[in-house]
């Protein structure tokens with residue numbers, strides 16, 4: 001696919017900037033200017049870290065609402081409390097006009113790489129970001145892609161866009177590296193300043209510049225790869241590894257449910273082995289913008305290259321089925337009491353895809369709610385981290401008048417609800433989709449409790 005250069009005004013601008021001496025171009029060698037494209041849960045913490053390390057930072061985003069929130073120092077949902085407090089202290093220049101990129105010595109692209117409804121990779125946000133970069137990048141600039149991508153995207157998509165739009169040669173006039181983001185939302189231990197990083201590029205100058213940049217940002221030395229494809233593969237492998245391990249324990253959970261074994265106790269016992277075992281835990285599904293998404297990037301690219309990732313695909317199928325399995329467990333509970341699900345009142349506790357955050361992307365709770373509605377259930381939802389999308393606005397409203405609860409997210413707020421509180425609301429049935437409650441205590445109180453695999 002050829003990407004047409006924009007009007008020759010851009011040409012003239014670039015030639016003008018190309019000939020500007022660095023000092024006029026505000027290209028201070030001491031404090032290089034770094035532009036971050038995409039100010040989400042990856043780009044914003046990175047922009048704040050760059051500013052902390054005395055880079056001149058320009059934040060670029062197409063979301064005017066987000067830009068005004070940043071300008072007015074409002075709370076940003078995708079950031080932790082600590083990051084929000086830090087954000088108030090920072091003075092990052094933000095813009096939606098891509099021409100600011102002409103002033104950057106380095107441009108770091110941190111835009112989402114989701115999948116479409118058919119699980120095919122959706123590179124539209126990334127392509128649009130690269131078109132902005134290609135049409136505004138000036139010679140000598142280092143471009144780093146942090147967005148999660150499969151092997152081949154830099155060589156086959158990004159480089160053609162950058163070169164055709166800018167008229168510049170990657171590896172000679174401009175430089176390109178891939179440094180996959182490794183942000184773990186909600187993690188209080190590992191953050192952008194401490195998470196070790198991997199950098200890959202196809203030429204030594206690009207690799208050298210990117211390694212120098214990231215070594216100036218984080219304490220641990222960057223792991224270097226001399227192929228951009230290998231760097232693209234690293235993140236996909238990390239997250240596919242997690243997905244297949246979760247699928248393994250989810251399959252065990254379904255199997256052990258039939259033979260009366262508590263899979264969580266077995267996994268915890270297996271984890272006493274200090275080597276060659278890494279515990280993962282079953283649940284009502286795998287959500288988020290990484291784990292259930294990234295394997296599809298490799299599955300799709302490998303298929304285009306004549307290989308079928310049957311194992312990765314099966315793991316995705318098992319994990320995608322867990323929300324349905326959770327509703328099956330509830331239906332079996334009702335049937336064993338001689339009741340039907342039709343007309344039942346059920347509250348789903350938790351909408352976010354994982355504990356103590358507000359992100360609902362690919363959350364299993366959506367599919368659980370859909371499946372309950374299909375089976376004729378009246379559904380209420382409550383998530384203290386996602387009130388605006390909760391149908392009940394308080395725990396009291398969520399529990400009053402229903403006799404069945406499904407836990408879809410193991411927020412601390414839900415873990416701390418005592419069995420006595422549930423009992424006081426007349427809750428008779430609990431499906432613990434995150435195995436986060438103390439099973440024995442609920443059974444002692446005569447509440448029908450079923451977890452996932454226990």
Ligand code: SAJ
Pocket residue numbers: 181182183184185238239242246279280281282283284285286287288289290291353354
């Ligand atoms: N989940 C399980 N069982 C598990 C672990 C997770 O069902 O044993 C579910 C969670 O409930 C959630 C989904 O999987 O719905 C994803 O959970 P996650 O803990 O993997 O959280 P993410 O999606 O934020 O993953 C991030 C990833 N970080 C990056 O991609 C940069 C991932 O690589 C990390 O391994 C993960 O955080 C982490 O370790 O927490």
